Amino acid sequence: MNITRVFSDERGETHFEDVEIPLVDQGDIGFLSEAIDVKKLQFRKVSATYDFDFHCAPQKQYIALLDGGVEIETSLGDKREFRTGEILLVEDITGKGHRTKNLEKKERTSLFIYI
16 A cells, blocks of 8 residues: 655655555455554544645644545645545654645545554
8 A cells, every 4th residue: 555655854854755555465354554553533624725834744643535635745845636545644743844735626624643
């Protein structure tokens, strides 16, 4: 399973990294990753006009996009688009941060999973 990691380097610059989460065949129940300890889970909905300037993540977290899409821009100007069903690992809790905005003019929902 592929996810995208958003992290800051020692200079405070934010980057993207593609990460492969290994899945192991568990027979009839499907393919599973190793279990990951989590602290909290939070649901989120943002307005259709969501466009949030540069900021750091408030904590290390996975973000699962439940509907809608988002564009993320790193401090270096790299941009990627993420859509419904994609998962991010956001770890840039220090540094210059990232910018996010909706891809479409509609409400977007996501799930935050604190690690």
